[in-house]
Amino acid sequence: MALGNREMLAVFARFAAGANGFPALRPLEAAAVRSGGDGRARTSLRCAPPRGPRVATGPGAGRHSSEIDHQSKMDQSSCMTALTQTRKARERAAREQLILDHARHMLAAQGYLDLNLDELARRVEYSKGTLYQHFSSKEDLVMAIAVQGMELRAGLFERAAAFRGSSSRERIQAFSVAAAQFSHEYPDYFEVETLVKIASFAGRASEERQNALGLGVGRCFRAVNAVVHGALAAGDLPADGLPPERIVFAIASVSIGSEIMGRLPALRLLAGIDELAWTVRANQCVLLDGLGWRPLSRDFDMAAVDRRLRAEVFPEATWLQV
Numbered sequence: 001m002a003l004g005n006r007e008m009l010a011v012f013a014r015f016a017a018g019a020n021g022f023p024a025l026r027p028l029e030a031a032a033v034r035s036g037g038d039g040r041a042r043t044s045l046r047c048a049p050p051r052g053p054r055v056a057t058g059p060g061a062g063r064h065s066s067e068i069d070h071q072s073k074m075d076q077s078s079c080m081t082a083l084t085q086t087r088k089a090r091e092r093a094a095r096e097q098l099i100l101d102h103a104r105h106m107l108a109a110q111g112y113l114d115l116n117l118d119e120l121a122r123r124v125e126y127s128k129g130t131l132y133q134h135f136s137s138k139e140d141l142v143m144a145i146a147v148q149g150m151e152l153r154a155g156l157f158e159r160a161a162a163f164r165g166s167s168s169r170e171r172i173q174a175f176s177v178a179a180a181q182f183s184h185e186y187p188d189y190f191e192v193e194t195l196v197k198i199a200s201f202a203g204r205a206s207e208e209r210q211n212a213l214g215l216g217v218g219r220c221f222r223a224v225n226a227v228v229h230g231a232l233a234a235g236d237l238p239a240d241g242l243p244p245e246r247i248v249f250a251i252a253s254v255s256i257g258s259e260i261m262g263r264l265p266a267l268r269l270l271a272g273i274d275e276l277a278w279t280v281r282a283n284q285c286v287l288l289d290g291l292g293w294r295p296l297s298r299d300f301d302m303a304a305v306d307r308r309l310r311a312e313v314f315p316e317a318t319w320l321q322v
Contacts, residue, residue, distance in 0.1 A: 096134045096144075099124050104145050108188040112142065112195055136206045143205035143213060146196040149189025150216030153182045154223075156314075161223040163313050168231035169288070169295055170305045172251075175224055176284050177309050179255050180277040181317050194260055224248045231293060238292045250287060258283045277319060 102123045106115055117138060121128040135141040160174035183190045196202055202210060228244040231237040242250070261267055262276040273279045285297040307322040314320070 092134075095124075095126070095130075099126070099131060099134060099141070100145055100148065103141055104188055104192070107142065107145070107192060115142075117141075137204055139201055139204035140206045140209055142192060143196055143202065143209040145189070146192045147209060147212045147216060149186060149193050150213055150220075152186055152189060153179075153193075154216050154219035156182050157220045157223040159313055161226065163309060165305060165308075167295060167300070168227055168234055168236045169293055169300065171227050172224070172231070172288065172293070173302065173305050174309055174313060175227070175251075176255070176281045177306070177314055177317060177320060179259075180280065180319070181314055183259055184277065184319050185316070190259070194256075221248055221252075224251060236294050241291060247291065250291075251284065254283050254287045255280060 099120070103115065103120055106120060106123075115138065117128055117131055121131055124131075131141070135144060156178040157175060160178040161171075163171055163174040165171040165174065196205070196213065202213075225244055225248050228237070228247050232239065232244060237247070241247075258280040259276070262273060262279060267273075268276070271279075285302075289296050303322065306320055310317055310320050310322050
């Protein structure tokens with residue numbers, strides 16, 4: 001199982017200090033861990049200074065000194081190799097992000113069918129072969145964009161999960177705001193997310209990308225599922241109703257389905273929809289009331305909850321007029 005950033009940094013610190021059975025780190029030293037503006041922890045590496053001269057006495061002193069110099073040179077060589085590999089990894093990651101950014105803008109402007117890899121290579125000023133060093137196919141490239149979008153969605157859902165409403169119904173309302181914020185702030189990612197839901201499309205992407213997308217979906221699912229379980233435990237949902245996981249699936253289906261259908265101008269006209277975000281949330285209320293999730297929407301002040309959500313969780317949700 002992959003370690004999170006904090007766990008990885010903790011293991012690295014123990015390794016560097018030679019703690020708990022780890023050998024002391026000689027060719028590399030851990031520099032100070034700092035947090036960047038995006039909140040991500042970072043660790044920089046630097047070469048340890050060459051060891052100072054050691055004075056040896058007695059028989060074989062010259063040979064012993066030579067062995068020390070040889071070991072020191074090997075340590076420095078290992079250090080430079082590690083730093084070179086780290087730099088190459090950073091360069092590869094930056095190149096991949098450049099490709100993804102341009103591909104996402106092209107998708108938004110032209111659509112999937114007109115996404116041309118030759119044109120993409122020209123825009124990023126790399127060969128088409130370089131694109132295939134990062135992505136196994138056009139579908140794999142689009143799936144990688146979807147993974148980034150799902151990570152953004154999961155981040156919003158995890159923020160919603162931290163909201164402390166006075167009831168489980170208020171807490172689930174936080175996810176409706178999170179979902180609306182995602183589609184409002186990241187419409188390009190929403191479109192790509194919709195595209196990769198087609199089974200025939202996803203099957204052409206690499207297993208690595210499919211698994212990464214699944215992890216992001218799992219983060220969203222777990223966040224909502226925890227609130228549903230809490231509602232059942234509190235008696236806010238009837239015990240003889242749908243299983244918790246089916247309830248999460250139903251909420252996702254109504255939310256995403258309403259968003260997709262609402263993007264069709266003809267349907268919006270027929271349904272008399274002016275504000276799509278509010279319509280999607282109204283559909284969610286119909287579902288939750290139908291499930292018997294108490295308090296029902298008519299029995300609590302949803303606008304007051306929105307005001308709290310805007311103030312405490314999603315200050316960037318300018319569309320949420322409270």
